[in-house]
Amino acid sequence: xxxxxxxxxxxxxxxxxxxxxxxxxxxxxxxxxxxxxxxxxxxxxxxxxxxxxxxxxxxxxxxxxxxxxxxxxxxxxxxxxxxxxxxxxxxxxxxxxxxxxxxxxxxxxxxxxxxxxxxxxxxxxxxxxxxxxxxxxxxxxxxxxxxxxxxxxxxxxxxxxxxxxxxxxxxxxxxxxxxxxxxxxxxxxxxxxxxxxxxxxxxxxxxxxxxxxxxxxxxxxxxxxxxxxxxxxxxxxxxxxxxxxxxxxxxxxxxxxxxxxxxxxxxxxxxxxxxxxxxxxxxxxxxxxxxxxxxxxxxxxx
Amino acid sequence: xxxxxxxxxxxxxxxxxxxxxxxxxxxxxxxxxxxxxxxxxxxxxxxxxxxxxxxxxxxxxxxxxxxxxxxxxxxxxxxxxxxxxxxxxxxxxxxxxxxxxxxxxxxxxxxxxxxxxxxxxxxxxxxxxxxxxxxxxxxxxxxxxxxxxxxxxxxxxxxxxxxxxxxxxxxxxxxxxxxxxxxxxxxxxxxxxxxxxxxxxxxxxxxxxxxxxxxxxxxxxxxxxxxxxxxxxxxxxxxxxxxxxxxxxxxxxxxxxxxxxxxxxxxxxxxxxxxxxxxxxxxxxxxxxxxx
Amino acid sequence: xxxxxxxxxxxxxxxxxxxxxxxxxxxxxxxxxxxxxxxxxxxxxxxxxxxxxxxxxxxxxxxxxxxxxxxxxxxxxxxxxxxxxxxxxxxxxxxxxxxxxxxxxxxxxxxxxxxxxxxxxxxxxxxxxxxxxxxxxxxxxxxxxxxxxxxxxxxxxxxxxxxxxxxxxxxxxxxxxxxxxxxxxxxxxxxxxxxxxxxxxxxxxxxxxxxxxxxxxxxxxxxxxxxxxxxxxxxxxxxxxxxxxxxxxxxxxxxxxxxxxxxxxxxxxxxxxxxxxxxxxxxxxxxxxxxxxxxxxxxxxxxxxxxxxxxxxxxxxxxxxxxxxxxxxxxxxxxxxxxxxxxxxxxxxxxxxxxxxxxxx
Numbered sequence: 001x002x003x004x005x006x007x008x009x010x011x012x013x014x015x016x017x018x019x020x021x022x023x024x025x026x027x028x029x030x031x032x033x034x035x036x037x038x039x040x041x042x043x044x045x046x047x048x049x050x051x052x053x054x055x056x057x058x059x060x061x062x063x064x065x066x067x068x069x070x071x072x073x074x075x076x077x078x079x080x081x082x083x084x085x086x087x088x089x090x091x092x093x094x095x096x097x098x099x100x101x102x103x104x105x106x107x108x109x110x111x112x113x114x115x116x117x118x119x120x121x122x123x124x125x126x127x128x129x130x131x132x133x134x135x136x137x138x139x140x141x142x143x144x145x146x147x148x149x150x151x152x153x154x155x156x157x158x159x160x161x162x163x164x165x166x167x168x169x170x171x172x173x174x175x176x177x178x179x180x181x182x183x184x185x186x187x188x189x190x191x192x193x194x195x196x197x198x199x200x201x202x203x204x205x206x207x208x209x210x211x212x213x214x215x216x217x218x219x220x221x222x223x224x225x226x227x228x229x230x231x232x233x234x235x236x237x238x239x240x241x242x243x244x245x246x247x248x249x250x251x252x253x254x255x256x257x258x259x260x261x262x263x264x265x266x267x268x269x270x271x272x273x274x275x276x277x278x279x280x281x282x283x284x285x286x287x288x289x290x291x292x293x294x295x296x297x298x299x300x301x302x
Numbered sequence: 303x304x305x306x307x308x309x310x311x312x313x314x315x316x317x318x319x320x321x322x323x324x325x326x327x328x329x330x331x332x333x334x335x336x337x338x339x340x341x342x343x344x345x346x347x348x349x350x351x352x353x354x355x356x357x358x359x360x361x362x363x364x365x366x367x368x369x370x371x372x373x374x375x376x377x378x379x380x381x382x383x384x385x386x387x388x389x390x391x392x393x394x395x396x397x398x399x400x401x402x403x404x405x406x407x408x409x410x411x412x413x414x415x416x417x418x419x420x421x422x423x424x425x426x427x428x429x430x431x432x433x434x435x436x437x438x439x440x441x442x443x444x445x446x447x448x449x450x451x452x453x454x455x456x457x458x459x460x461x462x463x464x465x466x467x468x469x470x471x472x473x474x475x476x477x478x479x480x481x482x483x484x485x486x487x488x489x490x491x492x493x494x495x496x497x498x499x500x501x502x503x504x505x506x507x508x509x510x511x512x513x514x515x516x517x518x519x520x521x522x523x524x525x526x527x528x529x530x531x532x533x534x535x536x537x538x539x540x541x542x543x544x545x546x547x548x549x550x551x552x553x554x555x556x557x558x559x560x561x562x563x564x565x566x567x568x569x570x571x572x573x574x575x576x577x578x579x580x581x582x583x584x585x586x587x588x589x590x591x592x593x594x
Numbered sequence: 595x596x597x598x599x600x601x602x603x604x605x606x607x608x609x610x611x612x613x614x615x616x617x618x619x620x621x622x623x624x625x626x627x628x629x630x631x632x633x634x635x636x637x638x639x640x641x642x643x644x645x646x647x648x649x650x651x652x653x654x655x656x657x658x659x660x661x662x663x664x665x666x667x668x669x670x671x672x673x674x675x676x677x678x679x680x681x682x683x684x685x686x687x688x689x690x691x692x693x694x695x696x697x698x699x700x701x702x703x704x705x706x707x708x709x710x711x712x713x714x715x716x717x718x719x720x721x722x723x724x725x726x727x728x729x730x731x732x733x734x735x736x737x738x739x740x741x742x743x744x745x746x747x748x749x750x751x752x753x754x755x756x757x758x759x760x761x762x763x764x765x766x767x768x769x770x771x772x773x774x775x776x777x778x779x780x781x782x783x784x785x786x787x788x789x790x791x792x793x794x795x796x797x798x799x800x801x802x803x804x805x806x807x808x809x810x811x812x813x814x815x816x817x818x819x820x821x822x823x824x825x826x827x828x829x830x831x832x833x834x835x836x837x838x839x840x841x842x843x844x845x846x847x848x849x850x851x852x853x854x855x856x857x858x859x860x861x862x863x864x865x866x867x868x869x870x871x872x873x874x875x876x877x878x879x880x881x882x883x884x885x886x887x888x889x890x891x892x893x894x895x896x897x898x899x900x901x902x903x904x905x906x907x908x909x910x911x912x913x914x915x916x917x918x919x920x921x922x923x924x925x926x927x928x929x930x931x932x933x934x935x936x937x938x939x940x941x942x943x944x945x946x947x948x949x950x951x952x953x954x955x
Contacts, residue, residue, distance in 0.1 A: 012498040013415035017425070020408035020469060023400075027466020028432045031443035038443070094335060102325045103332060111332065113580060114339050120576040122527035124544040125565040128551070129346050132558065140345060143361045172338060180583065233436040236529040240548050254438040261442045262534060274439035285434040489647055490680035494694040494741075495668030504693075508684040 039271035046265055059272035069273055071248065072256035078163065079252055080231040083170045087227065088220070090171065091178025096208070098179065099186045115180050118173040127240025130169045131156070156242050159249035166238055166250045170231070178223055185219040186212065225288045232281060253277055349562035350374060357558050373559030374567075383546060383564060390542040390568075393457050394525045397464035402518045404465065405472025406510065410502060412473070413480035414488070426477070433470035440466075441534045448535055457540045463531040468521040475520075479513040480506075516582040523572050543568045596623035597658050597748040597781050599644070604653035606639055613639040615805040617653075621749075621798070624779045626772070630792040631802035632828070638753060640802070641785045645672050645751055657748050668697075673747035677754040679738040681726040687713075687737050688722040694745045708744055715774070716740040732763050739771070743778065750775070752784040756791060768795060789829050793817070801825050823874055823952040826945055832879050832908050835919050838949065839875040841867055850875055854913025855893045857941055866946060866955040874952065876945035879908065882921030884929060887938040895919070897933040911937055 042055035063069050094115075098108045121129070133141050134155035142152040155165040189212065197207050235254040238244065244251035244259060251259065257277065261270030349357070351369040377383055408429070412422050444463055445454070453459040483506070491505045529544040536545060547568065550561040576583070599621040606614040614636040621627045629637040642648040644655060646667040654663045655670075662670045673694075681690050688709055689696075695705045713719040716736040726734055735755060742750055755771075756764045772795050775782050786792055792799050793813045800810040801824075809821040820826035826834045839852035848864035850857040852875050859867070867873060886892075895911035898918075909921040909929065921937060923929065946955040 009415050009498050010417055013411040013417050016407040016411045016415075016502075019400075019404035020473065021425070023404050023465050023469050024428065024432060027462060027469070028435070028440070031440050031447060032435075034447060035439065035443040038446070093331075097328060097331050097335065100328055103328055107332070111336060111339075113577070114336065116576050116580060116583070117339055117343055117573065120523060120569075120572050122529075122544055122547075122565075122568055122572065124527070124529050124547045125346070125569055128547060128561060128565055129342055131551070132349060132562070133342060133345060137360055138358050138362055140341075140362045140364070176339075229434060233438075235436075235438055236527075236544070239529065239533075240551060243551065254436060257438050258441065258530070258534075262445075267442055267446060270442050274436070274442065277436065278439055281436070282431075282434065286431065289430055289434065484678060484680070486676045486678050486680035487682060489645075490674070490676055490741075491682075491693075491697075492647060493645055493667040493672055493674045495666075495697040500697065505682055 035271045036275065038268050039275050041268050043268055044265075045267060055268070059268045060276065062269060063273045063276055068248070068256065069253075069276075072251050072253045073277075075163065075251060076232065076253040079167060079170070079234070080228065083167050083174075083231055084224070084227055086167075087171045087175045087178050088223070090175045091182060091223075092213075094175060094179035095182035095186055098183055112180070112183060115176040118176045119180070121173065123236030124240045126169065126173055127237040127242075130165075130241055134165060156250075157246060159247050162242055162246055162249040166242060169237065169241060170234070173237075174227065174230075178227070181219060181223055182216065185216045189215055221291065225291075228288065229285060346562050347566055349558055350377075350566050352559065354559065373563040377560040377563040378567065380560075383543075386541050386543050386546045387567070389457060389536075389540050390526060390544075393460045393464065393540070393542065394522050396457075397461045397468065397525050398518050398522045400461065400465045401468035401472050401521050402514055405469050405517070406476045406514055408469075408473045409476035409480055410506065413477050414485075415498070429470045429473050432466075433474070437467065437530050441530055444531065445534050454535060455537045455539045455541075459535045460532060460540060460542070463535060464521075464525045464528065467528070467531070468524065471524075472517045472521060475517045476510070476513060479510065483509060516579055519575050519579040519582075523575060526568075526572055596779050598623050599749050599781055599783070600656040600659075601640065601644065602654045602656055604640065604643060604650045604655070606636075606643060606648060607651050612805050614643070614650075617802070617805075617807045619800050619807065619810065621781055621783060623781055625797045626775055626782045626784065626795060627798045627800060628784045628786060628792040628796035629800050629802060630786055630789055630828075631808075633787055635802040636805040637785045637787075637802050639805075641751055641753055641783065644749065644783060645674050646670055671746070671748040672751060673742040673745065673749075674751040675735075675738045675742045675753065675755045677757060679726075679734045679755075679758075681734060681737055681741075683726055686723055686725055687718060687729070690726065690737055691722075691740050691744055694741060698745065712740045712744045715743075731758055731760075732767065735759065735767065739774070743774075743780070747780060750780045750782045752782065754786055755784075756786070757788075764791075771795065790831060793829065799829075801828060803828075819954070820876075820945065821954055823876065823947040823954075826876050826947070826954075830878060832920050832922065834945070835877045835879065835882075836947075837875050837917065837919075839873055841871050841873065853915040853917030854895065855891070855917075855919070857891050857939075857944065859941065863941075863944075863946065868955075870948070872949050873955065874947040874949050876947060877919070877939060878943065878945075879920045879922040880924070881943040882909075882911070882919065882937055882939045883923060884909070884921075884933075884935065884937055886936075887940050890938045890940045892936040892938045893919075895934070895937045897929060897931050899931055900929055 037052070039059050040055060040057070041052040042058065043052045044050045097103070098112055098115075100108070118126075133139050136142060136152065136154060136157050139155075141155070146152060154161045156162045193211055193215075194207060197211050202210070233254065234252065235258065238250055238252065238255060239258075242250045244255040253273075257270050257273050260266050260273060348364075348366070350373050351371070352363065352366050353368060353370050353372075356363040356366045408425070411417065412426055416422065440463075444459075448454050448456075448459045453462075487509070488501055488505060491501045496504065527544060528542075529548060532542045532545045533548065536542065543564065547561065547564055550557055550564075601617060601619040604614055604617045605612065617636075617640060619627075619629075619640075629640060631637050639648060643650050646665065650663065654661050656662065657670060667674075682693060685693065691709045691712055692705045695708060700708070709722070710719070713722055716739055718733060718736050718740065721729060721733060721737075726737065729737065735758070738755065742752075752771075756767060759767060768791060784792075784795065796813055798810060799813055799816055801808040801816065803824055809816060809825045811819075816825060816829050820829065820834075823836055827836055837852040837855075839850040839855075839857075842849045842851050848859040848867065850859060850873070857875070893913055895913050897909055898912050899910040901908040901910075906925075907923045907929070909923060911919045911921060913919065919937070947953065948955060
């Protein structure tokens with residue numbers, strides 16, 4: 001009986017899928033359905049004995065009519081749309097720098113390894129660390145800038161500069177990801193076309209823009225997909241760096257939802273907000289995902 | 303006359319001065335890059351070793367005349383921190399194991415066994431979609447559900463959450479790996495009389511050890527560093543190091559020394575793992591899309 | 595000991611694509627049979643069906659008259675050598691050879707004894723403790739063959755096992771394989787796209803194209819009596835000359851006119867033409883020579899190119915009408931490009947095919 005079962009590929013396949021599917025069920029499907037139910041309910045955890053009562057779309061309407069939600073959404077948008085292009089450009093420059101033949105090979109190889117550091121730094125530590133570095137009174141950043149004649153900046157301690165500081169920290173840490181992926185790409189480019197272009201008399205800029213970068217297009221697509229998804233998910237380091245403040249200056253959507261839920265304990269409202277976030281986010285992500293993995297149809301036995 | 307057109311003449315070499323200036327500029331850029339990478343880490347390590355009196359000075363002290371291990375003693379000697387460290391390690395090891403095991407099994411089926419009802423495509427799509435969900439949208443239902451089942455502040459709660467977090471990543475990474483694995487070896491095993499299970503255990507698994515190690519490394523690092531679920535689901539018993547570090551911010555804004563020491567301590571294992579896996583890192587970073 | 599394999603009206607479709615269509619092949623016990631055809635002709639699919647790696651859409655695989663279509667490779671008792679050898683990279687050569695026995699739970703001492711025996715047979719006794727990646731291509735191939743013959747099998751399948759070897763080694767291994775399988779007497783099915791491998795190694799050849807069996811028979815049968823124009827051009831190197839010919843008559847005798855060539859037909863040939871006005875004419879290169887053939891036909895031609903092979907030469911002629919024809923000189927005469935004169939052929943040696951159906955007349 002068991003022997004027969006083990007010889008049937010499809011039955012064994014189902015057996016193999018059980019742990020993964022169970023995990024998906026309990027960590028995604030059930031919680032999301034729970035959250036969907038909650039978002040449609042009227043319930044206050046602080047009132048003992050409070051029961052779920054169907055509230056229709058009340059929570060959704062409350063979120064959609066609250067300025068706080070839209071402001072948080074706006075901040076997420078600014079954060080993402082500024083950080084992404086800046087780290088793409090800087091990452092490209094760093095990648096070109098570290099693959100430039102005029103720089104000592106051992107030195108650039110060493111630097112490539114060092115790029116790991118900002119990448120692997122726990123986000124909490126990243127936030128804490130920059131808290132120290134950007135401290136207005138005692139931090140080295142203002143002091144070092146002062147040495148080259150730049151006035152002290154308020155960084156994360158004032159509402160009007162906090163978002164810029166948060167974006168700067170994000171750019172510094174994740175430019176390294178972009179650079180590392182691109183370095184991998186540049187090093188894997190075939191050498192012959194570059195040599196041929198040189199022989200044909202093309203200048204370095206022309207080689208860069210007409211030969212190198214176009215060949216890296218697929219790398220850029222992946223980088224944009226991954227960075228976009230991660231930027232829209234950012235929570236950890238902003239939590240440690242500013243906690244969303246000062247005031248609400250860096251309260252991006254993820255922190256807003258967390259704050260509504262865990263600090264104000266308004267779970268139904270937080271659930272509604274996160275569903276609205278999902279509804280906005282998912283079509284974009286799915287579209288990008290399908291584009292990036294459309295070549296992976298071959299990955300399926302389907 | 304040929305000297306007016308000279309199409310075959312080599313272009314005149316660039317003046318050496320200009321070349322040297324360019325090279326110099328490149329090295330300046332490299333220096334700036336190195337400074338931006340290294341200085342923050344230097345500052346963190348320095349802060350964990352500075353005497354309290356050197357913290358609050360303007361200008362800051364870059365090269366203190368004396369250093370102390372006092373903050374390290376305070377941070378690591380604290381039994382609570384030791385417990386958090388242990389929690390982090392236990393949770394990271396167990397969820398790395400569960401996610402890698404479940405993800406590898408799933409990936410093998412998706413890559414190699416053609417299931418009924420187009421299950422392969424449906425499951426893969428579901429798994430990829432799962433990876434798109436922002437954790438914050440799951441944190442609240444996790445909290446309430448774990449509360450209902452009495453799992454709040456337990457390592458089990460974190461293991462469940464982290465297995466879910468890492469599963470899509472592992473599945474996709476291993477799927478791309480299995481696709482690159484020549485099918486003929488498994489077909490040979492089939493002809494030699496192996497059942498699927500024997501094929502998987504005797505042939506596929508031994509060949510997959512390096513790929514599984516790389517995925518596991520990534521999962522371990524992500525779980526070790528994770529804050530949101532940990533801060534939502536734990537308060538004391540199962541608290542992890544990132545939560546402990548984050549709580550310095552609220553509780554005691556002035557304890558820079560121990561905070562830095564704890565931060566360095568939590569970073570070291572991750573850095574060592576990353577260095578060990580660096581050859582395979584690009585592949586992991588790009589979610590398996592680029593073969594580094 | 596040896597077994598009788600029959601593929602009965604096998605069809606295999608993938609979606610709308612038909613890889614194998616209604617293929618019936620009989621392989622006698624102990625026979626070395628080759629499936630040959632251009633890439634994409636369905637030969638590998640057919641092999642996979644025999645190996646139970648694919649299930650046919652319809653039709654049956656029979657071994658010794660028993661329908662085994664629903665059985666696994668293990669139950670059918672199939673052994674197989676893969677094109678890429680498919681050695682287990684994490685196992686030593688000893689473990690690779692012993693693997694099929696391990697799966698069948700053969701006791702360790704017996705396993706050891708068989709491994710030794712087979713390793714001697716394929717001459718890899720000194721490599722047993724190495725890993726596959728430490729071996730050369732030729733050595734890996736021996737291991738793959740050893741693994742296939744280590745346990746008793748009903749049918750042994752070889753999927754282009756020579757294609758990853760360099761040219762010189764391929765010719766040597768070709769002869770060794772033939773000897774080895776001849777000695778063992780196992781029923782063997784060999785797949786290749788190389789007609790010269792098929793010709794030199796096989797007891798019988800099955801020629802496939804576009805999923806259909808074109809012809810099966812002994813190598814010389816296929817060479818001398820190709821069933822259609824495809825088989826005629828596929829078997830033999832250099833390829834048979836194929837040209838469109840008009841049927842004409844002169845003085846009551848049937849003639850074929852193709853380009854610069856005018857060919858008188860004998861009565862038998864003329865009878866086979868029936869009422870056709872046009873046919874496809876096939877002439878093997880070795881039938882065309884610069885030496886006068888008594889009673890032969892001749893055409894005026896110029897030599898454009900001579901490929902010297904040492905013991906023979908391939909001669910490319912061009913006729914006054916601009917048509918090309920390839921001939922062969924067995925003794926490498928000191929002929930050269932530029933020579934003009936008459937090329938001769940024996941009208942009895944020509945092949946005639948129906949232009950529409952391409953079938954031999």
